Amino acid sequence: MKIKAINGFKDILPDAALRWQHIEQTARDIFERFGMREIRMPILEKTELFSRSIGEATDIVEKEMYSFSDKGITMRPEATASLLRAFIEHGLHVQQPVQRLYTIGPMFRHERPQKGRLRQFHQMDVEIIGATEPQVDAELMAMGQMLLNSLGLKVSLEVNSLGCPDCRPGFRTQLIEYLEERKDDLCEDCRRRLSTNPLRTLDCKSRGCKALVKDAPSILKSLCNACNEHFAEVEHTLGLLGVTYSKNRFMVRGLDYYTRTTFEFITGDLGAQAAVGAGGRYDGLIEQLGGPKLPGIGFAMGMERIALLMEQQVENGIHKPSADIFVAALGAKASEYGCVLVQNLRSLKLKAAMDYSGRSLKAQMKQAGRINSRFTLIIGDNELAEEKAVLRNMQTQEQVDFPLNGTGVEQAQRLADYTESSQG
RNA sequence: GUGGGCGUAGCUCAGCUGGUGGUAGCACCGGGUUGUGGCCUCGGAGGUCGUGGGUUCAAGUCCCAUCGCUCACCCCA
DSSP states (O other), X not given: OOOOOOTTOOOOOHHHHHHHHHHHHHHHHHHHHTTOXXXXXXXXXXXXXXXXXXXXXXXXXXXXXXXXXXXXXXEOSOSHHHHHXXXXXXXXXXXXXXXXXXXXXXXEOOSOOBTTBOSEEEEEEEEEESOOOHHHHHHHHHHHHHHHHHTTOOOEEEEEEOOOTTTHHHXXXXXXXXXXXXXXGSOHHHHHXXXXXXXXXXXXXXXXXXXXXXXXXXXXXXXXXXXXXXHHHHHHHHHHTTOOOEEOTTOOOSSTTOEEEEEEEEOSSSTTOOEEEEEEEOTTHHHHTTSOSOOEEEEEEEXXXXXXXXXXXXXXXXXXXXXXXXXXXXXXXXXXXXXXXXXXXXXXXXXXXXXXXXXXXXXXXXXXXXXXXXXXXXXXXXXXXXXXXXXXXXXXXXXXXXXXXXXXXHHHHHHHHHHXXXXX
8 A cells, every 4th residue: 555644634434434423413413402503614714814813922823734835824723713704704793693603624733643633633613702791601611511421421621711801911920920939840841831821831741830830829819800700600600500610720721812711621531632622712802803892702622532532431322324225136137127126215215235246145145234234135036037026124034025016116115115114 | 843652464463582474353255055144164365574774594573774653742622
């Protein structure tokens, strides 16, 4: 074999695709219960869209995007920016004060791949635009939890507030002061983070930093009144909705645009990747992108991470679909006959299959078993001569004679009726 | 960008200190059943041992290089 897929890009083979379909169908069903409408955007956007939303100085924008440098366009690294661009471009806010939108599709990031991190990955992304009420924050988390629970996954929800442009800078200054005084005890990475991204020290994995940061100033104690009230109401509503969660004041976001509520659905079962889904509020972002002054909140779930978790946490509850009828034909005449019959059955919406190779009946039966067919219709020269075929119920092993009189369409209809009224 | 691990059949893998590549499992094809699947049984097909070089009488095995995969760090959905 010569040509292989590019590193970090993965094929989703038929067995796995079944799982993906299940994930996606479950998600669409739940999203729509919450009034979300689907929106689909292109995969390519102007590079500027991401540098303005995600943050000019972030690693994502600086070195981890798939960009066509000569054209100023980029393969989207996340969905929120594209979705908001479409929202603003088409003035969706004038149609409805609050828009609930979701989108599902591939994203691209030029990072070294590892477990649960591919260069092409897939997200299910949800955004509620135009609502600032804390109940919406809670509702969104409840929806995420409902989805993960419906898939049979055990993950925990962690919630934090990052404050707003009024109160976050103050916290940031306090934190830097605290860390500067203890600089010598920080790990090498954190000493660097102190100048590049001080908040990141809060979720450093090193034991020393963890202990040190434990007594650092708390963002939750630095919130302004408005943010504090908002967060309290989010917690209250989560309680009302019966959502289990824990507060995590060390949770940090990598993207610049988040304000107030942020949350993550996390697990310990994905190696170094903890987050199955994550999101938060971004009350200034839409305006920053040249749109109306509207608040927003959303989250994204990683589909390969969900799929990995399901492999691990959920017994294989996904059954391969079965065919309704397999036509086993013996001889050229029977094969021709079966070919037409299968076509008629399919017109009647049955899943019908046959093998044209002219192999032994044994081999054909084996194939019928492999595709998990409910019935097999056996047609040979004898049957054609006597105008009746053998219809075998693959599960019960019962066989009945099936008359072949009437037109092809009539025969197909009789078969369809029979299989519908039988357990197989 | 940095560090570790691994490349043997379609897949999962044996292969000890160099001495003829596995009766290994799964999957595939065929026989046992002259026209009946799953279970069983017998047989079959399938490989440049990632690639290139070196050491050696002899390399899947040792050395060097290279490519690929993978996990982790950085970063982060």
